[in-house]
Amino acid sequence: MADIITVDRDDVLLKKEGFDDHFHDHHHEDKYKSNFISHYIFSMDHKMIARQFLITGMLWAIIGAGMSIIFRLQLGFPDESLAWLKPLLGKWITINTETGMGSLQPEFYYALVTMHGTIIVFFVLTAGLSGTFSNLLIPLQLGARDMASPFLNMLSYWFFFMASVVMFYSLFLSTGPFSGGWTAYPPLSALPQASMGSGTGMTLWTISLVLFVVSVLLGGINYITTVLNLRTKGMTFWRMPLTIWAFFVTAILGLLSFPVLASGFFLLMCDRGLGTSFYLSEIFIQGSALDFAGGSPVLYQHLFWFLGHPEVYIIILPAMGLVSEVMAVHARKPIFGYKFMVYSILAIGFLSFIVWAHHMFMSGVNPFISNFFVVFTLIIAVPSAIKVFNWIATLYKGDLRLNTPMLFSIGFVSMFISGGLTGVFLGNSAIDIQQHDTYFVVAHFHIVMGIAAFFGMFAGVYHWYPKMFGRFMNETLGKIHFWATLIGAYAIFWPMHYLGLAGVPRRYYRFDSFDAFGSFGEMNMFITIAAIVVFFAQLLMVINFFYSMYYGKKMTTKNPWGATTLEWTTPIKAGHGNWPGKLPTVHRWPYDYGKDGKDFISQLEPMAEGETEAH
């Protein structure tokens, strides 16, 4: 019954109203189709590159989350033997010959913590999230054949891949991967004497991240150019879906901030290899006084956080965009306050550049300077609050389809609220005196930019999976995944607020060396168990993902969600070039759901007589 072929109104409109760019769809002689390598590996098709980013990101997510499970075992069960991990971790588990107790080496514990952060922040939530959906959606939702430069786009993925290979290789070094925290503050990161991981591990870490910066820049410049130049006929800025706005601002943030990180790393490399003193001064370590003089470790922190703070918005903005779109589609209602949503994205993007030193209130910067950063940091809560209120108002009087993508969107809003509000505490420098570098911070940023960004990503994956693979993911598994993750994530991170309020510092290998921190064993055990459950819930999603690729419910219509945007007007299996014939022409904004008694009106549909654009 579902297999009846209907002539879509889309096709009629595309033919009648479409914009002819003289695109020739060579189905029979298309080289991209005939060659496995150029189709699946060195592909220049943005849809394929998106899938490459997504799957690579998923692999990294499993590795990164798996690492967190190992160090959570250490924290939750410090007196249990980890000898059973010896086959996996080798020499990093030492076995006491008398008791048979296997314990995790502190060096490796710190390496795991460091790698977990680096991998999740950069490889999963930057490349895996923004890389995937910017690539997939920018050309499709703008009505473009591909990115402005498909070749640079391909390079962008392969630089990411190279960065991945280098980082992955560093995990197997005999001295271990880098272990000085994902922020890599010198002197710890600059001096191999200071930590085992600061030797070759750190060298590979910097090389990998410089390759990664190249990837981000190649991608970013492409996204920006595409948004500026390749919008189809009628697609004005005010008719772009919020996803595109989010990706656009994200790309600008990346383009402006990642080079600063690269230059920060460059100076660090000079200090490490060439004997310069940008960050180092008056150091006595391992029995000898070093010659460095006059440098300042605080300089590195400025350069790092000049990227580092925009980076958290690079992570969260795409998630916000995805959630706005998914929520409107499944609430069958326009996103509330479209223009305010756009202005808040722009405001967040702008403000994200002048708040970086709120990571450094307790780093020895002049306390007077902190005043400015407190002001801007708390101001950034205003556009964030506007977005939250608009999402909630979008649900008001909607016709909600509570499927998996919608649930993850709702979950995103919940996480963003919970994590965002704790930011109001931390952004106020006086409170930060106490909370800085405690578990309160860990809870804050994991909820607001870790879990929330993952929720945005999941919403996107479940929603656009049919677009990517022509099949649906399993709903039941999706819902189990959602509830397990929502409840589990709160079970992991909510108690951490209390740990932080009790003063427990982050990045501790054990807590029992201090009376003040050592009495929360049960809570830590609870957190670890929750983390393990959530980890397995994610594996469920991964299984669902790959299983559905081959056995999922087939997509039988082009526009299964009844969405207004252009990506659902392409054929189910769209070739390189997206639309076989003419390009779509856009006549209206993307959120006409429930207007004039119609469930939805596609962006292709010309305005009716006397109809006005609503926003």
Place this chain on the structure above:
Amino acid sequence: MTALVILLILVLVVIILIQVGKVNELASKIRGEEEAEQQSNNRTALFCLLFLIGFMIYCVYTGFIYKDIVLWYGPHISASEHGGRIDHLFNVTLFWTGIVFVLTHVLLFWFSYKYRSQKGVNQAYITHNNTIEYLWTGIPALVLVYLVAAGLDVWNDVMPDVDPNDDDYIEIEAVGQQYQWEIRYPGEDGKLGTRNYKLIDPATNNIGMDFTDEKTHDDLIISGDFYLPVGQKVRVRITSKDVLHNFYLPHHRVKMDAIPGLPTYFIFTPSILTADYRKRLKGHPDWEVPAEADEPDGPKRWEAFDYELACAELCGKGHYSMRRVLKVVSQREYDQWLKDQKSFYLTNIRNTEGDPFKGQLVKAEIASRSKDFLAAVEQAVSTPEDVSDDLINLEHVFYQTGSAQLRDDSKYELDNVVSVLNKYKTVAIELGGHTDSTGNAGANQVLSQSRAESVRNYLIQKGIPATRLQAVGFGPEKPVDTNDTDEGRQNNRRTEMRILTNNI
């Protein structure tokens, strides 16, 4: 083994869930997709509502059960003067954000439930409403302005450095290194001496004090617990030898990075005695358990409580173990403790290879000797019937070799004698000269006599009436040590002062 079983169970659960997913998909096909979707929609909406209720209960419940472990709802109030203001600011922020948290969550999940897709109900077409947008831009903005103002008010009171003209604070220094804190006190002069990282030698001079700077001579390196007096403003100079550390006193709301080459500071005033803080914890169930699990009859946790200094900036593999104990005590106890601490320089460096003043007297030594001497005389004078403490060795009186001529550096010790005699106007003393047993006994006798005389002359010259002074030469008759070794003979060559009476 248990881990393996758990792993297997988890894998099984995953497999079962996948099967359930498949079955559900098939079932919905059979039942008709639309109806199945409707049912699942209703069920999910209900879950949303249940989650909301459960989550809110969870928040309140955990808040309630953990209120005694978090730092400012139970017994853990701030132990410093500024800390209370931080805690207050936290509570104010919690109040406002709490309102937003509850309100937005209730609306979010209530709407998710209420506006689930239902047959016959259509969505409303609402695109925007600028009035409400301005409202929910303006109100948060106002609240945030208030929080910023309140926050900066506290911040700008807590963080600025001390006025250099003030002297109502004590300054101590904390030096971080992998993986311990070194704590230095300034000693008598109240000033921390210069350090130079190039002078660091872990065996003899672990923080690189520059001993050519006399300010270092009385500095104290504290081993064991460090003490601070309650109610006294303290400026901690925070620095590091190697990588970044962070000076973190959780109970005092004190936290600041330690940076090599770039000293930072934190100023605070401890306001609760360690002993009083223990009393606050007494009676709380968490604190009424034995401090050591394997010693059920040992002290309770509250009895063993101490303020702890930790590191809060990742500094390498031992980051989690940089513990020191801070005792906050009364001024009197503090003074006593300080008195018992020995100058690092005088105990460890003085007259060794590393001493730039080897063979010369240094101010700290003179001051320290003067204090000890005064104490000895006081002791003797206050117990007139006890004669055992009436004999005091003038340790720092030296003569030119083989002569009775006083060396210049003897004057510090002799000036101590002068000031004591000026203080106790009724004291008369005997000055006794002693030699070792080498050489001619008669000559030694003469030398000791004339040495005692020259001390007497010095004192007379300084205005002490001759009637209060007697000079006696004992020669080698009264050795205090063996005459068979250099050291013993050195000890035997001495000048002593005996208090004859305190009643002339």
